Amino acid sequence: MTRPTHDARTEAAWTPSSGKPPLASRLMRATWRDLPAARHRVGVERGLAVPAADGSTLVTDHYFPRAEGDFPTLLVRSPYGRGVPWSPQYGMLFAEQGFHVVLQSCRGTGGSGGDFHLWRNEAADGRAAVGWLREQPWFDGRLGAVGPSYLGYTQGALALDPPPELKAMVVQVGLHDPYALFHTDGVPHLETALAVGAGMTYQHRGMGPFVRASLRLRRGMRAVLAARPLRGAYAGALGAEVPWLDEVLSHPDPDDPYWAGASQAGAADRAAVPTALITGWHDVLVDQSFEQYGRLRRAGGEVSLLVGPWTHTSALQKGWAEVFTESLAWLRAHLCDDPSALRPTPVRVHVGGADPAVRDLDAWPTGGGAAASWYPTADGHLTREAPTDTAPVASFRHDPADPTPSLGGPLLSGTAGARDNASLEARADVLTFTGPALAEPLTVLGPVSARISAATDTGYGDVFVRLCDVDPEGRSVNVCDGIAQLRTTGADPVRVTVPMGRTAHRFAAGHRVRWQVSGGAHPRYALNPGTGAPRTDATEFVAVRVTVHADSELTLPAETGS
Numbered sequence: 001m002t003r004p005t006h007d008a009r010t011e012a013a014w015t016p017s018s019g020k021p022p023l024a025s026r027l028m029r030a031t032w033r034d035l036p037a038a039r040h041r042v043g044v045e046r047g048l049a050v051p052a053a054d055g056s057t058l059v060t061d062h063y064f065p066r067a068e069g070d071f072p073t074l075l076v077r078s079p080y081g082r083g084v085p086w087s088p089q090y091g092m093l094f095a096e097q098g099f100h101v102v103l104q105s106c107r108g109t110g111g112s113g114g115d116f117h118l119w120r121n122e123a124a125d126g127r128a129a130v131g132w133l134r135e136q137p138w139f140d141g142r143l144g145a146v147g148p149s150y151l152g153y154t155q156g157a158l159a160l161d162p163p164p165e166l167k168a169m170v171v172q173v174g175l176h177d178p179y180a181l182f183h184t185d186g187v188p189h190l191e192t193a194l195a196v197g198a199g200m201t202y203q204h205r206g207m208g209p210f211v212r213a214s215l216r217l218r219r220g221m222r223a224v225l226a227a228r229p230l231r232g233a234y235a236g237a238l239g240a241e242v243p244w245l246d247e248v249l250s251h252p253d254p255d256d257p258y259w260a261g262a263s264q265a266g267a268a269d270r271a272a273v274p275t276a277l278i279t280g281w282h283d284v285l286v287d288q289s290f291e292q293y294g295r296l297r298r299a300g301g302e303v304s305l306l307v308g309p310w311t312h313t314s315a316l317q318k319g320w321a322e323v324f325t326e327s328l329a330w331l332r333a334h335l336c337d338d339p340s341a342l343r344p345t346p347v348r349v350h351v352g353g354a355d356p357a358v359r360d361l362d363a364w365p366t367g368g369g370a371a372a373s374w375y376p377t378a379d380g381h382l383t384r385e386a387p388t389d390t391a392p393v394a395s396f397r398h399d400p401a402d403p404t405p406s407l408g409g410p411l412l413s414g415t416a417g418a419r420d421n422a423s424l425e426a427r428a429d430v431l432t433f434t435g436p437a438l439a440e441p442l443t444v445l446g447p448v449s450a451r452i453s454a455a456t457d458t459g460y461g462d463v464f465v466r467l468c469d470v471d472p473e474g475r476s477v478n479v480c481d482g483i484a485q486l487r488t489t490g491a492d493p494v495r496v497t498v499p500m501g502r503t504a505h506r507f508a509a510g511h512r513v514r515w516q517v518s519g520g521a522h523p524r525y526a527l528n529p530g531t532g533a534p535r536t537d538a539t540e541f542v543a544v545r546v547t548v549h550a551d552s553e554l555t556l557p558a559e560t561g562s
Contacts, residue, residue: 014137016064017045025087034321036328038096040065047111050104050132053124056113060129063091063101064138072142072335073100075129077154079109079116081204089316090147097328098336100138104129106154109204116200118178118244119262122157130163141165142335146327148172148316149285150200156264162272168334170327172278173315176288177263179254185484186252187462188526188535192284194224195412197238197245213239225523231536249526250536268292271301276330278323280310281352281480281503282417284410290502293364304330304342305364307349307504309356311416351443352418352479353469353506365446365502365557372558374435374513376548382435382515387550390453390493394548396429398461398519398528400541404429406524408478409466410501421468421476425516431548434470435513442507446557448480448500452517453549455493461486461544462528465498466516467554469507476514479505483525486546493549515554519546 020026021044045062052058061082065071076090082103091101107125108116133139143165145155152174159169175181181196182189194217202213220237227233231250235241251258268275275296279289289305296303306326310319329341347361374382378393398404404427408419425432450465466481482500507513520528529538 016043016066019044019046021063021087021092022083024084025092028084029088029092032093032320035093035324036097039098040067040096042066042092042095044091050129052107052112052114053121053128054114056107058104058107058113058125058129059111060102060104061087061091063095063103065095065098065100067098070140071098071100071138072144072331073102073133073139074331075126075133075143075145075158076101076103076147076151077106077122077126077129078103078147078151079106079200079204080150081105081110081206084207085316089320093324094146094328094331099144099331102129102133105204118248119153122154123160126154126158127161127163130158130165133165142167144168144170144331144335146170146172146331148174149312150175152176153178153264156267159267159270159273160264162270166273168274168276168331170276170278170330171289171292172323172327173280173283173285173310173312174277174289174292175285176265176267176292178248179259179262180288181285182248183252183254184482184525187483187485187528188249188252189524190230190249190526191406191523192412193245193249194221194234194237197234197242201238201240201242221523228539228541229537230526246536250534252535265291265295268295268301269299271296271299274302274330274334276304276306276327278306278308278315278326280308280312280315280319281350282311282408282410283315284312284412284416286410287501290364297363303346305347309350309352311410312412314417349504351445351504351506354471354508354511355506357506359445359504370558372556374515374554374556375550376431376433376515376517376552377550380431380433382433382513382554390549390551392547393550393552394431395545396431396517396519397543397545398429399543400527400530401543403522403527404464404518404520406521409481409521409524411524418477418479421466421478421516425476429518431517432476433515433517437472437510437512438507439509441509442513443559444479444503444505444507444556445559447502448557449555450482450498450500450515451495451553451555452484452486452498453493453495453551454486454488455491455547455549456486456488457545458530458542459488460528460530460532461488461546462520462525463496463498463546464516464518464521464525465500465554467500467503467556468514468516469505470512470514472510479503481516481521483521485528493547495551513556517548517552519544
């Protein structure tokens with residue numbers, strides 16, 4: 001790699017600040033263990049004014065190694081503020097390892113000027129930030145980007161038309177498609193939307209306001225869920241009007257012009273920037289990471305993928321040592337000509353189950369497993385034998401006055417992840433179909449899907465399906481799941497395909513495969529009124545009976561004996 005040079009006059013133009021990272025950041029930094037040893041002491045310039053594309057001010061902090069020489073720069077653009085945890089987790093840790101870190105608040109957040117919008121400003125403001133970097137005497141022309149969640153979205157926005165200096169990105173539990181954050185098959189992700197509303201509104205104001213907002217939302221959740229209509233009912237629980245929240249929830253069609261320009265998927269199609277993707281099996285954005293990986297790979301881009309046993313938040317907590325080490329290795333390889341810490345294969349997945357393991361793979365999916373079909377029976381079993389008819393096998397009544405609750409899975413709340421499903425499966429509105437005890441281990445590695453053949457008595461309903469691992473003691477733990485809408489006419493069933501996400505999970509010998517089928521997962525998903533009315537505006541909700549037929553099918557990409 002040829003590095004830019006600076007003349008002596010330009011080098012002398014910058015005198016490093018004597019400032020130290022905030023005390024709270026230094027205290028948090030001291031709590032992390034199992035991280036690479038620091039290489040440098042860290043300095044910081046806080047509150048720099050960087051012009052946005054519209055001329056408003058983007059407040060920016062610059063962390064740097066206190067050492068002589070040139071160092072590459074990492075751009076971290078965030079709507080969540082620049083204090084704890086962002087200051088220690090990104091500013092300090094990466095500066096310790098020999099990077100300039102530019103931590104910048106997005107428009108309308110963290111003291112920056114202008115108004116925040118979920119997707120309209122990030123590409124232009126990212127380019128403006130790079131323009132400012134080019135004028136800094138310490139910028140040597142080597143640029144990377146790193147960050148989680150919406151910070152992945154700001155990276156994607158910059159990569160839509162990447163500046164020549166951008167040589168690497170690390171997208172951790174990252175967003176690229178706002179529509180998919182808020183909807184699946186037209187079904188609003190209610191709980192996630194409320195959590196995002198609280199986070200975007202309060203997190204940039206500091207940890208105190210954000211914690212208070214989270215507690216207020218928890219206390220006010222019951223009132224929100226009981227409101228008819230749902231539209232506008234969250235203002236009290238959020239402590240403020242959040243106009244964009246009503247907008248995203250009331251546009252369930254991905255082809256609606258409202259969503260034009262929201263997705264950053266095109267950045268992956270260009271495959272111009274080497275990208276490391278990091279996610280967790282129970283991350284609310286896990287599917288987006290896999291989609292980005294697939295796009296980058298098909299486009300011939302340089303891409304790596306790490307999938308851990310994490311949720312959206314635990315990846316940055318319990319999983320942080322692995323996430324940081326992986327991120328650092330990628331950035332050093334592409335910005336510092338040092339590939340020594342890269343793992344030997346592009347893909348690493350943590351395999352869940354009774355005996356967790358790690359698999360290093362050349363690609364995802366592996367192509368090594370065969371699709372195995374499982375079918376429900378009238379006696380609650382799950383069999384490999386294909387049905388000879390399409391008769392009904394079971395039915396349930398989904399009552400919006402007592403909706404099937406959500407439990408575990410890919411959420412933003414503390415209840416996310418793998419959970420004991422006993423309380424859920426004891427309900428009359430949850431069907432379970434369970435296979436025999438396995439004679440040998442069964443590894444499911446790849447995309448899981450269901451094909452549901454079902455009828456409703458109102459013409460409108462949802463079907464929520466979940467794969468579970470049942471141990472010899474009968475404990476049923478969720479692996480992956482999905483939801484789809486049912487629109488039926490009369491008693492005739494319709495067949496819908498329900499993507500259930502990807503997984504890497506090993507069912508041990510003696511365990512059983514279980515398939516759950518129900519009418520929803522509330523408040524993870526907004527209730528279906530059963531009438532065809534829009535979910536955010538409905539005032540009348542009716543109970544729906546859903547009848548499941550024998551030609552329904554669960555498809556698992558399976559490796560036996562592994």
